[in-house]
Amino acid sequence: MLKVPPHQVAGHEAVDGKLGPLVDESGRFYKPLQDDERGSNEVAFYRSLSTNSGIPEHIRRFFPTFYGTQLIEASDGSGLKPHLVLKDIARGQVNPSIMDVKIGSRTWAPEASQEYVEKCLKKDRESSSLPLGFRISGLQIFRSKELGFWKPGKKAAQKFSTEEVKLVLRRFVSSNTLNDLDLEPDCALASTVYGGSAGILSQLLELKAWFEDQTIYHFYACSILVVFEKELALEGRNPGAQIKLIDFAHVYEGRGVIDHNFLGGLCSLIKFISEILTAPNEGKTEVSAKDDQKNLTNTDNGVVADQENLIKSGNGIVADQKNLTSTDNDVS
Amino acid sequence: MLKVPPHQVAGHEAVDGKLGPLVDESGRFYKPLQDDERGSNEVAFYRSLSTNSGIPEHIRRFFPTFYGTQLIEASDGSGLKPHLVLKDIARGQVNPSIMDVKIGSRTWAPEASQEYVEKCLKKDRESSSLPLGFRISGLQIFRSKELGFWKPGKKAAQKFSTEEVKLVLRRFVSSNTLNDLDLEPDCALASTVYGGSAGILSQLLELKAWFEDQTIYHFYACSILVVFEKELALEGRNPGAQIKLIDFAHVYEGRGVIDHNFLGGLCSLIKFISEILTAPNEGKTEVSAKDDQKNLTNTDNGVVADQENLIKSGNGIVADQKNLTSTDNDVS
Numbered sequence: 203m204l205k206v207p208p209h210q211v212a213g214h215e216a217v218d219g220k221l222g223p224l225v226d227e228s229g230r231f232y233k234p235l236q237d238d239e240r241g242s243n244e245v246a247f248y249r250s251l252s253t254n255s256g257i258p259e260h261i262r263r264f265f266p267t268f269y270g271t272q273l274i275e276a277s278d279g280s281g282l283k284p285h286l287v288l289k290d291i292a293r294g295q296v297n298p299s300i301m302d303v304k305i306g307s308r309t310w311a312p313e314a315s316q317e318y319v320e321k322c323l324k325k326d327r328e329s330s331s332l333p334l335g336f337r338i339s340g341l342q343i344f345r346s347k348e349l350g351f352w353k354p355g356k357k358a359a360q361k362f363s364t365e366e367v368k369l370v371l372r373r374f375v376s377s378n379t380l381n382d383l384d385l386e387p388d389c390a391l392a393s394t395v396y397g398g399s400a401g402i403l404s405q406l407l408e409l410k411a412w413f414e415d416q417t418i419y420h421f422y423a424c425s426i427l428v429v430f431e432k433e434l435a436l437e438g439r440n441p442g443a444q445i446k447l448i449d450f451a452h453v454y455e456g457r458g459v460i461d462h463n464f465l466g467g468l469c470s471l472i473k474f475i476s477e478i479l480t481a482p483n484e485g486k487t488e489v490s491a492k493d494d495q496k497n498l499t500n501t502d503n504g505v506v507a508d509q510e511n512l513i514k515s516g517n518g519i520v521a522d523q524k525n526l527t528s529t530d531n532d533v534s
Numbered sequence: 535m536l537k538v539p540p541h542q543v544a545g546h547e548a549v550d551g552k553l554g555p556l557v558d559e560s561g562r563f564y565k566p567l568q569d570d571e572r573g574s575n576e577v578a579f580y581r582s583l584s585t586n587s588g589i590p591e592h593i594r595r596f597f598p599t600f601y602g603t604q605l606i607e608a609s610d611g612s613g614l615k616p617h618l619v620l621k622d623i624a625r626g627q628v629n630p631s632i633m634d635v636k637i638g639s640r641t642w643a644p645e646a647s648q649e650y651v652e653k654c655l656k657k658d659r660e661s662s663s664l665p666l667g668f669r670i671s672g673l674q675i676f677r678s679k680e681l682g683f684w685k686p687g688k689k690a691a692q693k694f695s696t697e698e699v700k701l702v703l704r705r706f707v708s709s710n711t712l713n714d715l716d717l718e719p720d721c722a723l724a725s726t727v728y729g730g731s732a733g734i735l736s737q738l739l740e741l742k743a744w745f746e747d748q749t750i751y752h753f754y755a756c757s758i759l760v761v762f763e764k765e766l767a768l769e770g771r772n773p774g775a776q777i778k779l780i781d782f783a784h785v786y787e788g789r790g791v792i793d794h795n796f797l798g799g800l801c802s803l804i805k806f807i808s809e810i811l812t813a814p815n816e817g818k819t820e821v822s823a824k825d826d827q828k829n830l831t832n833t834d835n836g837v838v839a840d841q842e843n844l845i846k847s848g849n850g851i852v853a854d855q856k857n858l859t860s861t862d863n864d865v866s
Contacts, residue, residue: 307640307794312664323655332644335794364791414801459696460805462639462667466798469746473792 203227204274209292212302212340212356212425213449216277224277224285229293231266232274232285240451244286245271247419247450254418261412264405264447266291291427291446297351301341301374301428302448305467307332309423311454322423329360330367335467338362338370339425344432345379352379371474372482374428377436389482391435395443397479402428405445406472413465420461422452426471535559536606541624544634544672544688544757545781548609556609556617563598563622564606566615572783576618577603579751579782586750593744596737596779598623623759623778629683633673633706633760634780637799639664641755643786654755661692662699667799670694670702671757676764677711684711703806704814706760709768721814723767727775729811734760737777738804745797752793754784758803 204224206216216222223233235241248268251257267289276283292298309331310322329337338359342351352373362370369387373379375395376387396402406426427446435441477484536556538548548554555565567573580600583589599621608615624630641663642654661669669692674685684705694702701719705711707727708719728734738758759778767773809816 312659327644334791364789368790414805417805457696458700459666460802462798462802465801466794469797470792470794473746473749 204232204277206277207231207290207292209295209298209300209342211300211342211353219278221276221278221280221283224274225290225293229290230269231288231290231293232272233288234276235271235284235286236451241284243453244449244451247453248286256416256418258412260408264409264445266446266448291429291448295429295431295442297344297347297431297433298429299341299343299351299374299432301370302339302425303336303428303471304331304339304423304425304449305336305471306422306424306463307335307467308463309452311420311422311452313454325360330362330364331467333364334367335470338367341370341374343374343379368474368477372478375478389478391432391441392478392482394435394438395430395441396475400440400443402430402443402445403472403475403479405443406468406475409445409447410465410468410472413461413468415460417456417458417460420454420456420459421447421450421464422454423449424453424464425449426468536564536609538609539563539622539624541627541630541632541674543632543674543685551610553608553610553612553615556606557622557625561622561625562601563620563625564604564617565620566608566617567603568783573616575785576781576783579785580618588748588750590744592740596741596777598778598780623761623780627761627763627774629676629679629763629765630761631673631675631683631706631764633702634671634757635668635760635803636663636671636755636757636781637668637803638754638756638795639667639799640795641784643752643754643784645786657692662694662696663799665696666699667802670699673702673706675706675711700806700809704810707810721810723764723773724810724814726767726770727762727773728807732772732775734762734775734777735804735807735811737775738800738807741777741779742797742800742804745793745800747792749788749790749792752786752788752791753779753782753796754786755781756785756796757781758800 204226207223207225210223214220214222216224221234223231225231233244235245251262251265252268269287269289271284272287273282274285275281276285292300307326308322309326310319314322326332331337340356340359342353344351359370372387372389372392375389375391377390378385378388394401398404409426425448427448428443429446430441430443432441536558539555539557542555546552546554548556553566555563557563565576567577583594583597584600601619601621603616604619605614606617607613608617624632639658640654641658642651646654658664663669672685672688672691674683676683691702704719704721704724707721707723709722710717710720726733730736741758757780759780760775761778762773762775764773
C-alpha cells in the first residue's frame with residue numbers, strides 16, 4: 203500500500219493529484235524519475251555509486267540505500283511511471299525533526315546551458331545560497347504531540363536571511379519551541395544532537411574530509427538531510443541524529459578536481475553549527491515567529507536593524523553597507 | 535628613482551605609457567589607486583587590516599606590509615596620482631619564479647551590480663575559475679641566465695585547462711624547464727618548494743585553517759602570489775618559498791559568514807599541490823610547449839584526447855561528456 207511520505211519537507215509533493223514520491227510499509231521510498239535527463243542522471247549516479255569501489259564505507263552510509271528502479275502507479279494518476287526505489291530515511295521515526303539543506307553557493311555546473319545557468323543563478327541570488335553557500339530548502343521542527351510541527355513554507359525557508367538561518371539552526375536543537383516560538387531558542391539539545399562523537403557535527407566533518415580529497419563526483423543542487431527524533435533527545439536518549447545526502451539529478455564527473463563548490467558551502471554550515479556548540483547562548487536575535495506564519499517576520503528592532511548595526515562608520519571598515527568604501531579617503 | 539617592477543606577472547603594467555605600479559630602490563611598491571570605488575575599497579581594506587586585532591600574527595605575514603598612501607607621478611604621465619605604498623614582495627629576489635593565482639570560482643560578491651556580475655561571470659566561465667575554483671592570472675618560471683623566464687601570456691594563462699593547470703603547477707617546481715619545455719616536468723624541486731614545514735603547502739594549509747574560521751572579510755578577485763628563488767632551490771639552499779595575498783579592491787565584510795568561495799578554491803589548489811608532493815611523477819600529460827609560445831598547445835594525443843578518455847560508456851558513469859546521462863536507461 204503506497205502512501206504520501208508523512209515527513210517530506212522539500213521537493214515536489216504527491217498531494218492534490220500532483221506527481222511526487224511515495225512510501226510503502228516495508229520502508230521503501232519511491233521517487234518518480236523526472237522525464238528529462240535529470241531522471242536518467244539520478245539513476246546513473248546511484249548505479250555508479252553502487253559499483254564504485256572508491257567510496258569508503260564510512261562515507262557510503264551518508265547516501266540512501268538504492269534498490270534499483272521500478273514501474274509503479276504514479277501519484278498523479280498518470281499510470282505506470284518509473285521510480286527510483288530507495289530506503290525510506292524517515293522510516294521508523296515517530297516525530298522526526300528534519301532539515302533539508304541544499305549545499306553550494308552555485309546550484310549549476312560549469313557545463314550547464316546558458317538558460318539553465320540563468321534560472322539557477324536567479325534562485326541562488328534570491329536565496330541564501332550565494333551569501334551562505336547553502337540554503338534551507340525546507341524543514342520541520344517537532345514541538346509537541348498537541349502542537350505538532352513548526353514547518354515554515356518552503357519558499358520562506360529558501361529566502362531566510364543569514365540571521366534567520368542562524369536562528370533556525372539554533373531553534374532546530376532547542377526544547378522551548380514547544381509552546382512559544384517567540385522565545386529565544388535555548389539550544390538545550392545542541393550537545394546531544396549536534397555534538398558528540400556520533401552527532402551531526404562529527405558526521406559533517408567526516409563528509410568534509412572526504413570532500414577535501416574526492417575528485418570522483420561534483421554534486422550540484424544536492425541536499426544534506428538532517429534528521430533526529432526530538433522526543434528521544436528530550437528524554438535524554440539517543441535521538442538517532444543523522445545526515446543523508448539526497449537529490450542527485452545534477453551530479454557530474456569530478457575529473458580530477460575536488461567539488462570546491464560543495465566543500466565551501468559545507469564548511470559554512472559546519473562553522474554555524476560549531477558556533478552553536480561553542481556558544482549556545484550567543485547570537486541572540488529578535489526575530490518574531492508565530493505558529494502559523496510562513497516566514498520569519500522582521501520586527502522593527504529585529505533582523506534588519508541588526509544587520510544595519512553591523513555597519514561601522516569612520517575610517518575603519520566599513521562606511522557602506524554594500525562595499526568597503528572609505529568615506530574618509532585621506533590620501534595625501 | 536621609480537621604475538617599472540621587473541617581475542610583474544599579472545595586472546596592469548606601467549609600460550608603453552600606461553598606468554601601472556612602480557617600485558623604488560628602498561623596496562617599496564607603489565600601486566596606483568583606481569579612480570572608482572575599487573581604489574578606495576583597497577585603501578579601506580589595508581587600513582582595516584592594519585588596525586584589526588583579530589588577525590593572528592601568523593596570518594598577518596601573508597599580507598603585504600602597508601605603508602599608507604602617497605601622491606606620486608603616475609607612470610602614464612598624467613601627473614600626481616594617489617598610490618598605495620606597499621612593501622615590494624619581489625625585492626631582493628634575483629630571478630624569482632612567480633605565480634599569481636586568483637582564488638575563488640566566483641570573482642564577484644553577492645552584492646555586486648547585475649552588470650558587474652555578468653562581466654565577471656563571463657570571465658569566470660571562460661577561464662578555469664569555474665571548474666577549478668581558481669585561475670592562474672599570470673606566471674613566470676625561471677629557466678636559466680641564458681634563457682631567462684618562461685612567461686606565458688596572461689590571457690593564455692587564464693584560459694589554461696584543468697590538465698594544463700596541473701602541468702604548470704608541476705613545471706613550476708621542475709628543474710628541467712631549463713632547456714627544453716617539451717620535457718615532462720621532473721618536479722625535482724617539489725619537496726623543497728611545495729613541501730616541508732616552511733613550504734608552500736604548509737603555508738596554504740595555515741591559510742586554509744584561518745579561512746575555515748574567519749568571518750571578518752570576504753575576498754573576491756583576490757590572488758595568492760607564490761614566489762621562490764629557483765637558483766637557490768637548485769643549489770639545495772632555502773629558496774624562500776612564500777605566499778602572499780594581493781589585490782583587495784573587492785574585499786567585503788564577512789558579517790558572520792566564512793568566505794566559502796575563497797575557501798573552496800583554496801582547497802582545490804591545495805589538493806593539486808598535495809598530489810604533486812604525493813606522486814610527483816604521475817599525471818603525465820603530453821602538452822607541447824615551446825619557448826616562445828603564448829599558450830600551451832594541445833597535440834593530437836594531448837590534453838583534448840586525454841579528457842575524452844575520461845568518459846566511460848555503458849551502464850556506469852558516464853555516457854556523455856557533459857552530463858551524467860545514462861544511454862542505457864533500463865528502467866523496468
